[in-house]
Amino acid sequence: MTAVVRLLRKTIFWLHLIAGCAAGVVILLMSLTGATLMYERQILEWVDGYQVTPAANASRLPLEELAAKATAANPKQALTALTVESDANAAVMLAFGREATQYANPFTGELLGEGAAKARNFFHFVTELHRWLALEGESRDTGKAITGAACLVFLFLVISGLYLWFPRRFTWHFIKRIVAFDRRLTGRARDWNWHNVFGFWACLPLLFIILTGLIMAYPWANNLLFTLTGNPPPPPRAQQARPQGGKPEPVALSGLNQAWDTAVAKVPTWQSITVRLPANAKAPAMIFISESHQGRPDLKSQLNVNLANGEIVTWETFSTYNLGKQLRFWARWVHTGEAGGIIGQTLAGLAALSAAVLVWTGFSMSWQRFRRRKGAVAK
Incomplete structure (x- = not known):
């Protein structure tokens, strides 16, 4: 040497x-x-989720009716998102602001509880x-x-x-x-x-x-x-203001059913769908569709819909992104290993x-x- x-x-x-x-x-x-x-994901799914047993020939409530029941049962907080699993025995997860979470029976709309809040x-x-x-x-x-x-x-x-x-x-x-x-x-x-x-x-x-x-x-x-x-690098994303507590701002739920049908028609093989309600009347509903419970960004899509008229504002799949954006999406899931x-x-x-x-x-x-x-x- x-x-x-x-x-x-x-x-x-x-x-x-x-x-x-x-x-x-x-x-x-x-x-x-x-x-x-x-x-984290598997543990929370194990301790946090509720399993429901539907009655014979029962069908899921339309999303508008489910959201209306959740809003009526919890009027002090603004409903901001719903996550529905393809598994018929899985409860629907409801988000009220960024912190509060409730689970609901998808067949009756009954609120089941907040799950394992301590674990979350x-x-x-x-x-x-x-x-x-x-x-x-x-x-x-x-x-x-x-x-x-x-x-x-x-x-x-x-x-x-x-x-x-x-x-x-x-x-x-x-x-x-x-x-x-x-x-x-x-x-x-x-x-x-x-x-x-x-x-x-x-x-x-x-x-x-x-x-x-x-x-x-x-x-x-x-x-x-x-x-x-x-x-080209994307511009910085602006933070969208959402209600955090107190008296919630009313959000029109009309049009959710049509938006849901559009999302399911786009991706019939969906495993979970999250609908993020608009913060105001001018904003579209953001619908995130996943074909896998694993961290696979290539199996995720996003549909933005105007609830007032059912018009599709944007429809994005992984294949529509440029290489830079695809790698950026992979980065989060590679970091945790979930990819x-x-x-x-x-x-x-x-x-x-x-x-x-x-x-x-x-x-x-x-x-x-x-x-x-x-x-x-x-x-």
């Missing part, structure tokens, strides 16, 4: 160590919260902790800046770690020490072995998780994705746990290194 290569390796090593110590706590928090969210609140808190350290108000931007910076540092750690991992000699003796666990080791040697093994096997999924996280965290990364695909179904979720969760091990072993080795240096100086 030449002097230049040794100097480069030493420089990257110290940058790797310092960056890991600086951002390690935030990376550890993001890793643990990410692992906690691994099976728990995952909501973990998600906010993961994204912006659960800070509120103006401090939220600070939290997003911290987690975004930690994500950038983590990208450097993974790339530099891969370089440092690269064996000096490609023999099985050297490779085995950094790709397989050695149960005989203890202390610092064990930490070094674990750091290399977990880093090697989790490297690829972590790169996907980090890169997609950067795309969602930074506008420049999002715009870069579109630029690299030769497509690969239960196997993808599991791999993403295990990668997050591996990242936590990398932080822990990195801290341990750094502490032992500094303590040993301090002892040597004292002598």
Whole structure:
């Protein structure tokens, strides 16, 4: 190894160590919260949903009637969305604003309850902790800046770690020490072995998780994705004001049945349909149609309908998007692993746990290194 290569390796090593110590706590928090969210969707479906048993020859209520019954039963909050599953035994999920959720019997319109609110609140808190350290108000931007910076540092750690991992000699003796666990080791040697093994096997999924996280965290990364695909970045989306409490603004429900029939005719193989009611009379109803319960953006469509006259405002399927927008839609589901179904979720969760091990072993080795240096100086 030449002097230049040794100097480069030493420089990257110290940058790797310092960056890991600086951002390690935030990376550890993001890793643990990410692992906690691994099976969020399945857990909430298990504890949150209601199963109904329809009577013989019973049929679902028309959407307008179901929405009217829900509004009458809960007049203090504005109904903002309904989610209907193709499973006849699944209850309809009703959203009242951004926070309140109720479930209804699709055959009678009877409200069944709010489901496992504590479980939803728990995952909501973990998600906010993961994204912006659960800070509120103006401090939220600070939290997003911290987690975004930690994500950038983590990208450097993974790339530099891969370089440092690269064996000096490609023999099985050297490779085995950094790709397989050695149960005989203890202390610092064990930490070094674990750091290399977990880093090697989790490297690829972590790169996907980090890169997609950067795309969602930074506008420049999002715009870069579109630029690299030769497509213009989309303009920033304006936040649509929705009622959050108090006396709700009346929303005309007339036209929902026709809009529903249009959506079902567009996608007969639907598995779930979410209808987001318009915030005002001029806005269209937004209908999100999914042909899969997994995180498959290529099996999702969006239909915007003017309820007043039944006119289709926009009809978008995955194939109508340009390459930049398609990759942007995939980014969210690749980040959580849901793009690969239960196997993808599991791999993403295990990668997050591996990242936590990398932080822990990195801290341990750094502490032992500094303590040993301090002892040597004292002598």
